Amino acid sequence: MKNPLLSHSRLPLFHQIEPHHALTAVQEGVRQANERISALITSLLEPSWDNLMQPLDEVSALIQEVWSPIGHLNAVKNTPEWRDAYHACLPILTQFSTQLGQNHKLYQKVLQLSQSASFSSLSMIQKKIIHDQLRDFHLSGVALKGDKKRRYADIQQRLSVLGAKFEENVLDATHHWCYVTDNPRDLAGLPEHILAFSRQKAVDKAREGCYLLTLDAPCYIAVMKYADNADLRYQMYHAYTTRASDQGPSAGQFDNTAVMLELVQLKQELAHMLNFKHYADYSLATKMAGSVNDVMEFLLTLAKQSRAYAEKELMELNTFANDHLGMEALSAWDIAYVSEKLQQHQYSVNEELLRSYFPIDRVLSGMFAIIDHIYGMRVVEKATGPDGVLFVEVWHPDVRFFEIYDAGETLRGTFYLDLFAREGKRGGAWMDDCRSRRVVDGKMVIPVAYLNANFSPPQAGQSALLTHDDVITLFHEFGHGLHHLLTQINEGQVSGISGVEWDAVELPSQLMENFCWQKSCIPMISSHVERQEALPESLFQAMLNAKNFQSGMQMLRQIEFALFDITLYSQVAPNDGAGLQSILDAVRQQVSVIIPPQFNRFQHSFCHIFSGGYSAGYYSYKWAEVLSSDVFLAFEEHGVLSRKIGEKFLHTILARGGSQPMMELFKAFRGREPNVDALLRYSGLR
Numbered sequence: 001m002k003n004p005l006l007s008h009s010r011l012p013l014f015h016q017i018e019p020h021h022a023l024t025a026v027q028e029g030v031r032q033a034n035e036r037i038s039a040l041i042t043s044l045l046e047p048s049w050d051n052l053m054q055p056l057d058e059v060s061a062l063i064q065e066v067w068s069p070i071g072h073l074n075a076v077k078n079t080p081e082w083r084d085a086y087h088a089c090l091p092i093l094t095q096f097s098t099q100l101g102q103n104h105k106l107y108q109k110v111l112q113l114s115q116s117a118s119f120s121s122l123s124m125i126q127k128k129i130i131h132d133q134l135r136d137f138h139l140s141g142v143a144l145k146g147d148k149k150r151r152y153a154d155i156q157q158r159l160s161v162l163g164a165k166f167e168e169n170v171l172d173a174t175h176h177w178c179y180v181t182d183n184p185r186d187l188a189g190l191p192e193h194i195l196a197f198s199r200q201k202a203v204d205k206a207r208e209g210c211y212l213l214t215l216d217a218p219c220y221i222a223v224m225k226y227a228d229n230a231d232l233r234y235q236m237y238h239a240y241t242t243r244a245s246d247q248g249p250s251a252g253q254f255d256n257t258a259v260m261l262e263l264v265q266l267k268q269e270l271a272h273m274l275n276f277k278h279y280a281d282y283s284l285a286t287k288m289a290g291s292v293n294d295v296m297e298f299l300l301t302l303a304k305q306s307r308a309y310a311e312k313e314l315m316e317l318n319t320f321a322n323d324h325l326g327m328e329a330l331s332a333w334d335i336a337y338v339s340e341k342l343q344q345h346q347y348s349v350n351e352e353l354l355r356s357y358f359p360i361d362r363v364l365s366g367m368f369a370i371i372d373h374i375y376g377m378r379v380v381e382k383a384t385g386p387d388g389v390l391f392v393e394v395w396h397p398d399v400r401f402f403e404i405y406d407a408g409e410t411l412r413g414t415f416y417l418d419l420f421a422r423e424g425k426r427g428g429a430w431m432d433d434c435r436s437r438r439v440v441d442g443k444m445v446i447p448v449a450y451l452n453a454n455f456s457p458p459q460a461g462q463s464a465l466l467t468h469d470d471v472i473t474l475f476h477e478f479g480h481g482l483h484h485l486l487t488q489i490n491e492g493q494v495s496g497i498s499g500v501e502w503d504a505v506e507l508p509s510q511l512m513e514n515f516c517w518q519k520s521c522i523p524m525i526s527s528h529v530e531r532q533e534a535l536p537e538s539l540f541q542a543m544l545n546a547k548n549f550q551s552g553m554q555m556l557r558q559i560e561f562a563l564f565d566i567t568l569y570s571q572v573a574p575n576d577g578a579g580l581q582s583i584l585d586a587v588r589q590q591v592s593v594i595i596p597p598q599f600n601r602f603q604h605s606f607c608h609i610f611s612g613g614y615s616a617g618y619y620s621y622k623w624a625e626v627l628s629s630d631v632f633l634a635f636e637e638h639g640v641l642s643r644k645i646g647e648k649f650l651h652t653i654l655a656r657g658g659s660q661p662m663m664e665l666f667k668a669f670r671g672r673e674p675n676v677d678a679l680l681r682y683s684g685l686r
């Protein structure tokens with residue numbers, strides 16, 4: 001039987017793909033890719049765009065086609081079998097991409113093209129791709145010789161293994177711990193949907209009649225915010241913030257300390273081999289920010305702006321705890337709980353009450369209507385085919401599938417939507433690309449995206465209800481999706497999210513979040529689950545008042561993470577866990593208003609900067625928020641749902657992918673460089 005991962009089907013054949021297909025498909029994909037590359041190197045005398053760059057793009061499309069479903073299934077269906085399959089493939093792919101990046105003969109061909117007479121006749125986009133490619137050859141160590149070249153490849157191999165191990169430790173530690181009780185009084189204060197969820201969890205684990213709480217984000221956050229039981233909050237906080245570390249209830253069992261130290265050390269070594277002072281410089285070589293100094297200065301400016309606000313917020317919190325709750329000194333596990341009480345006291349916003357106004361289908365249809373307003377794009381769900389059979393193969397019954405059409409009824413892109421938390425699914429929310437837009441032999445490949453989240457699943461027979469935070473998350477991921485799907489660039493290397501500077505990729509996603517806060521959008525995305533009425537004006541007003549609740553403290557928290565990251569990767573790698581901790585401690589001393597307890601090992605589950613792509617790049621969130629706030633200000637100036645501004649943004653930034661540096665795209669849209677004013681204003685820090 002044919003391997004479904006090699007079927008070249010329009011969409012992955014999720015009903016047929018099994019873990020045992022992965023390894024053979026990756027081996028075969030890499031074999032074909034290598035064969036094509038060898039042919040290019042040996043046959044080309046006069047490299048041109050069509051005979052070199054276009055085939056190279058097809059090689060990466062071939063690898064993406066095989067690998068994207070495997071990576072995706074490993075993230076959303078993390079069974080032991082998928083995990084093994086993923087691990088078996090990873091070294092092969094890493095080796096392939098290292099060898100590709102270090103292929104000196106191939107590099108010579110690209111260089112030859114860049115110096116040829118035909119180069120000047122290429123388009124701006126094609127020239128940029130060639131320049132990016134040459135830069136990436138250098139960053140992959142193409143100039144290294146002999147032992148150094150081998151060492152570089154070994155480091156890449158080891159880094160990919162360590163990254164996967166880091167995430168597994170976090171996932172295992174998260175699922176290892178639970179809290180079981182048969183006494184509902186232990187859970188006083190928790191919202192009904194969490195109680196129902198925990199009863200069901202107990203049934204699943206053969207503890208019928210009990211309540212079972214887990215460290216999955218929706219459950220953990222609910223306990224920290226709502227549980228009246230301080231001891232329960234402490235136990236959850238203790239278990240959660242010590243995951244995958246040398247501390248807490250699973251101390252040492254999934255400990256990431258050695259993994260982290262080795263990761264940082266190897267990244268530094270890799271940067272040194274390429275003559276960078278440290279890994280942070282290597283990381284910034286492909287980003288919008290110019291230097292470590294620029295990043296530091298940017299973060300410290302924001303910290304300075306936020307400090308007084310954060311101090312005032314913390315004082316208010318302490319006073320409130322004292323006066324209204326009879327609590328004296330606040331512990332780390334009290335902060336979210338008291339904050340929630342204070343927020344209700346000040347603004348009477350009850351997130352759980354608000355849930356009834358955000359049933360998933362209403363939110364989706366409203367979000368799609370907003371997209372129609374500003375961009376003239378129509379989203380259509382493809383549930384079943386004409387014969388009533390599911391039109392598209394999916395990996396879980398919860399998964400839905402959508403298509404996006406423009407005003408001319410041209411199909412622009414399609415996406416899968418997988419919204420609910422379940423066992424074996426990676427935490428958080430994320431967008432991933434499945435297919436990228438490109439033109440092959442005159443035929444267009446339609447881009448495809450995966451949109452994933454971990455919202456509380458619906459209770460049996462009912463509609464899933466989202467918190468307003470969930471709504472914001474959904475808009476955010478959809479923003480990434482639109483960036484990937486609405487692109488008009490035909491070169492796969494820079495279409496959609498490809499080739500966009502890492503510190504600019506959050507612009508389209510964060511931009512979308514703003515629409516969740518607009519008076520004109522609320523009636524579109526809200527409708528009470530029983531009474532079918534939009535969110536009342538008074539509740540919306542209260543939400544708006546509460547929007548920047550503790551925004552100073554939140555800003556400092558993000559700055560703490562970002563400073564820890566950029567500092568860690570711009571100095572000598574620490575030798576032990578204590579060294580790692582002391583970098584974080586020093587950052588906290590510098591900018592934080594809340595110092596967590598000694599046992600807290602937040603860094604041991606900080607996937608972004610250890611296993612994700614955010615090493616020396618976590619500042620990107622705030623960096624891009626400066627851009628997105630400044631863009632949204634333009635919407636605000638012209639009426640929030642302005643088609644005129646929507647189309648301008650679509651054509652100057654969103655559809656342009658990585659075809660030009662973001663600073664140029666931004667200036668084309670805004671007529672000037674970005675500044676922090678809009679971000680500070682929207683955050684209430686001005």
Ligand SMILES: [Zn+2]
Nearest residue numbers: 476480506509
């Ligand atoms: Zn994002």
